Amino acid sequence: MTNILEVTGLNKSYGDFSLSNVTFSLPEDCITGFIGVNGAGKTTTLRSILRLTTNTSGTIKLFGLDIEKHESESKNRIGVVMDDGGFYDELTMSEMKNVIAPAYSSWSEQDYKSYMDRFSLNPKQKINTLSKGMRMKYALALALSHKAELLIMDEPTSGLDPLIRSQLLTILTDYMKEGGKGVFFSTHITSDLEKVADMLIMIDHGKIVFQEEKDTLLESYRVVKGDTKDLNEENRKLFQNIKTTNFGFTGVTNQIKEVQECLPGIVIERPTIEDIMLSNIEGVRNNVASSYKKGLCNR
Amino acid sequence: MLLHLIKKDFVIAKKYVWLMLIVVLLIPPFILWRMPELTGSISFVISAVFAVFMLLMYVSMKEFQYPKASAMLCATPYPRSLVVMSKYGFCVVIFAACGVIYWIETLLLPKLGSFNFGMVMAAFVGISLLISIYLPIQFKVGYEKTKFFFIVVIMASPFLLPQLLKINGNPYLAVIHSISVALLCVMVALISLILLAASILISIRIYSKKDLI
Numbered sequence: 001m002t003n004i005l006e007v008t009g010l011n012k013s014y015g016d017f018s019l020s021n022v023t024f025s026l027p028e029d030c031i032t033g034f035i036g037v038n039g040a041g042k043t044t045t046l047r048s049i050l051r052l053t054t055n056t057s058g059t060i061k062l063f064g065l066d067i068e069k070h071e072s073e074s075k076n077r078i079g080v081v082m083d084d085g086g087f088y089d090e091l092t093m094s095e096m097k098n099v100i101a102p103a104y105s106s107w108s109e110q111d112y113k114s115y116m117d118r119f120s121l122n123p124k125q126k127i128n129t130l131s132k133g134m135r136m137k138y139a140l141a142l143a144l145s146h147k148a149e150l151l152i153m154d155e156p157t158s159g160l161d162p163l164i165r166s167q168l169l170t171i172l173t174d175y176m177k178e179g180g181k182g183v184f185f186s187t188h189i190t191s192d193l194e195k196v197a198d199m200l201i202m203i204d205h206g207k208i209v210f211q212e213e214k215d216t217l218l219e220s221y222r223v224v225k226g227d228t229k230d231l232n233e234e235n236r237k238l239f240q241n242i243k244t245t246n247f248g249f250t251g252v253t254n255q256i257k258e259v260q261e262c263l264p265g266i267v268i269e270r271p272t273i274e275d276i277m278l279s280n281i282e283g284v285r286n287n288v289a290s291s292y293k294k295g296l297c298n299r
Numbered sequence: 300m301l302l303h304l305i306k307k308d309f310v311i312a313k314k315y316v317w318l319m320l321i322v323v324l325l326i327p328p329f330i331l332w333r334m335p336e337l338t339g340s341i342s343f344v345i346s347a348v349f350a351v352f353m354l355l356m357y358v359s360m361k362e363f364q365y366p367k368a369s370a371m372l373c374a375t376p377y378p379r380s381l382v383v384m385s386k387y388g389f390c391v392v393i394f395a396a397c398g399v400i401y402w403i404e405t406l407l408l409p410k411l412g413s414f415n416f417g418m419v420m421a422a423f424v425g426i427s428l429l430i431s432i433y434l435p436i437q438f439k440v441g442y443e444k445t446k447f448f449f450i451v452v453i454m455a456s457p458f459l460l461p462q463l464l465k466i467n468g469n470p471y472l473a474v475i476h477s478i479s480v481a482l483l484c485v486m487v488a489l490i491s492l493i494l495l496a497a498s499i500l501i502s503i504r505i506y507s508k509k510d511l512i
Contacts, residue, residue: 050374052511072376086371088311088361095310102303103375 001027003061004150004182005049010058012048019044019206022058026150026182026199031172033193033214034186035277036203042186043083045203046154050080063149076105079143081153081185085135089128093138096127104146115141133164140171151175153185157192165189169196190273200273202280209280214273221276222256225249226266235262240279252279300377304385305392308358315357323350323397327404327411339412344422347397351390351426355433356446358389363442370511380503383438387499390430394423417480420487427491431498438505 003025010022019041026032036042047053049060051071060067062074080086087096093116101107116123119137130138136156143151151172157165172183173196187193193200193214200217202209210217224239228249236242238259239251252275253259256268271279309316326346331338362369373379398419405414437445478486 047370047511052370052373054508054510072378075374075376078374080371080374082367082371082374084367086367086374088365088368090361091310099303099307099310099372100375102300103372103377105376 001029004028004063005184006059006061007045007049008059008061010045010048010056010060012044012053012056014044017041017044017206019048019056022203022206022208024201024208024211026184028180028182029176030198031176031183031196032185032199032201033190033197033273034184034201034203035188035190035193035273036186036209037188037277037281041203041206042188043154044206046152046184046186049152050075050078076146077149079146079148079151081136081139081143081151081156083155083158085127085139087127087135087139090126092124092126093121093130094123097123097142100142101145106147108145108147111147112141112145115144132159133161136160136164136168140168144171144175149181151181151183151185153183155186155188157187157189165192172196190277193273197273202277204281217276218270218273221252221254221271221279222259223269223271223275224251224253224256224259224263224266225269226263230263230265235259238262252276301381301385301388304372304377304381305388308354308385308389309392311361312354312357315354319350319354319393320396320400322346322353323400324404327401328408331408331410338410340418340421342411343397343401343418344425346401347394347422347426348429350397351393351430352433354393355386355390355430356442358386359437359442360446366512373511379507383502383506384499386434386502387430387495390426394426398422416484420484420491424487424491424494427494431494435498435501435505438502438509 005026007025008023010019012019017039022041022045034042034045044053048056049062049067051067062070063077065074067074088099091099097112101109101112119134119141121134121138121141127135127138139156143153157168160168169192175181176183197214199211200214201211212220221240226248228244231242231244231249238255239253242249242251252271259266260268323346326349327338327342330342330345369382372382401411402414405411433445433448436448
């Protein structure tokens with residue numbers, strides 16, 4: 001499978017935050033979800049790919065071309081949806097389109113009109129009168145009207161109601177049916193990814209935690225529930241994180257066979273992407289470890 | 300692409316453009332009525348400086364208000380260098396429009412004096428100098444910190460420009476009068492272009508290193 005996007009050794013520092021050696025790739029014909037909590041580095045990574053941030057090191061290749069050397073050419077093949085749209089709100093949608101459209105060599109007025117009709121958007125309406133859902137649809141209409149081969153979206157589903165989110169996911173699925181395309185979108189609403197994503201990349205504290213096919217990832221993790229009394233210092237190490245209450249414990253593990261051997265009386269469930277994401281967050285893992293140590297000391 | 304970006308600035312400031320058009324139309328007759336000693340090139344320079352800086356500041360304010368829109372533009376194939384150049388182009392187009400308006404006014408109101416190329420070039424070098432200083436600073440430190448610069452320029456121009464007239468009597472400038480008008484215009488045009496080119500290069504360098512929100 002050809003890679004549409006390859007990011008290698010990306011570094012960027014912002015005061016007390018830094019992207020550290022971020023490396024991943026996006027295969028063609030895949031919807032890739034970029035997950036992580038707020039402040040994990042998702043937006044900074046996307047901005048670096050779009051060359052909106054400077055003083056970065058590392059290489060970014062889009063369609064096999066180094067974006068630094070072929071910036072306009074590469075951007076001509078990308079559709080971008082910013083988290084807030086990135087519009088001059090006092091313009092009408094038609095005026096904003098007239099600003100954006102001339103930048104693209106393959107802009108299709110026909111496609112644009114077709115998307116505007118499909119989304120029931122009136123081109124004469126001012127952008128500042130649009131609801132959040134309509135803004136997102138308008139951003140998509142702009143991003144999809146120039147035969148983009150890669151769609152990059154920053155938190156597109158954030159703040160949207162379930163109906164609009166569902167419509168967005170349908171649009172993405174339709175877009176992918178054309179073939180030879182890719183979608184890369186960052187989100188912390190992982191339930192959307194359960195429905196459409198093929199690949200998942202997780203970032204935390206500016207570092208890539210994993211890049212994995214969604215199904216493989218969901219298969220390799222399990223949520224385990226059991227009696228807290230069965231836990232000891234040794235078998236706790238088999239879990240990514242554990243939450244304990246008076247009624248028992250719930251933990252996430254990627255070593256299910258070993259857990260089953262150590263804890264025979266447990267209940268095993270399939271995890272959600274959110275379970276896996278939370279179990280891989282450094283802060284959560286550290287807190288679990290430290291709370292356990294405190295617990296041991298109290299005993 | 301450049302023309303579309305220049306057009307974008309006019310679209311952003313569209314309501315203000317009409318207001319400025321009226322102001323530019325009214326300034327020369329107003330000066331003729333209230334301060335007849337300043338009619339001629341001075342009234343043209345005042346109206347041009349006023350229009351260029353008022354519109355430029357309005358567009359800058361909108362860019363400041365919607366920073367993600369600038370990021371969005373740079374996420375498209377528009378090169379950052381073109382985004383920078385469009386700001387200079389925007390100023391030049393406003394100046395040209397002011398020139399045309401003033402020329403028409405001199406035809407309708409002969410008391411305003413004659414409209415000549417030398418006067419336009421003198422005004423152009425002045426405007427070029429101002430925007431060549433102002434725009435790189437604005438790209439560097441942003442709209443908020445530079446808006447006072449514009450207030451100073453607007454407030455000072457009615458007082459400074461008459462002082463410039465007195466320089467005409469300076470013997471050191473006699474050499475200028477000995478040069479033919481055509482040659483002087485070419486020299487002034489060259490100076491303006493050099494100033495603008497240097498300023499554009501500095502602004503591009505500054506803007507290309509800027510992190511866009």
